[in-house]
Amino acid sequence: MSNLPLSGKSALVTGGARRIGSGIALALAGAGADVAVTYLKSQDDAARTAVEIEALGCRAIAIECDVRSEASVREAIAAAIGKFGRLDVLVNNAAVFETAPLESITLEQWDAVFETNARGPFLVARETLAFLRAAEGRIVNIGSLGGIHAWAGHGHYCASKAALHMLTEVMAKAFAPEVSVNCVAPGAIEIERTMQEAPDYGKTWAGVTPLGRVGQPLDVARAVAFLVSDAADYITGQTLFVDGGLFTHPIWPY
DSSP states (O other): OTTSTTTTOEEEETTOSSHHHHHHHHHHHHTTOEEEEEESSOHHHHHHHHHHHHHTTOOEEEEEOOTTOHHHHHHHHHHHHHHHSOOOEEEEOOOOOOOBOGGGOOHHHHHHHHIIIIIHHHHHHHHHHHHHHHHTOEEEEEOOGGGTSOOTTBHHHHHHHHHHHHHHHHHHHHHTTTOEEEEEEEOSBOOHHHHHHOTTHHHHHHTTSTTSSOBOHHHHHHHHHHHTSGGGTTOOSOEEEESTTGGGOSSOOO
């Protein structure tokens, strides 16, 4: 374990029970970090991810947490610190995604998306900041290509991710020099939900992606692992698009 780049360090991944979050948690554990994963409803998935982390030789804890709640966030952080004694890496991954025509989005829908996607990362970062500063740690927010491209059917989601991209830049200035803050913005990523909702999802997006394939959770996880590594010591306030070149493609499906 001592030869691994994150050996002796610990990480907190919000929404780390499954999908991209689980991939990130396992990538950090693969680099030697002890990892706490939070979940809201996916308790069984979180427990499985914790077992997989431990199988890699690292310590793990699955913690129920509602990132919209100040009290819940504080309790989750206390549990993680109680388990590991320190915190070096925070990955703000917990998010919600919804499709709705802009003109029919209710205030409740709008607020629900922003509460998780923008307020959540702010709350978790604020409450972990003292520990991260002590460790000269890293924050990685998980944004979206939708935070820079306008998707007509996902107005509240796009706006919330655009807010997170800007929050990343603000945090990078506010938390410097002890803590670096960056963002990973995935493009089309093939997960269980996308495959269920659209069986041709991978083929469709591969056809408009310059690298010729749809993204996988591992692609996002590797980008996060890079940003928390020593190789990224002089990088902060950046949004790294992990999209196979989709951002540059002249034919945009949305």
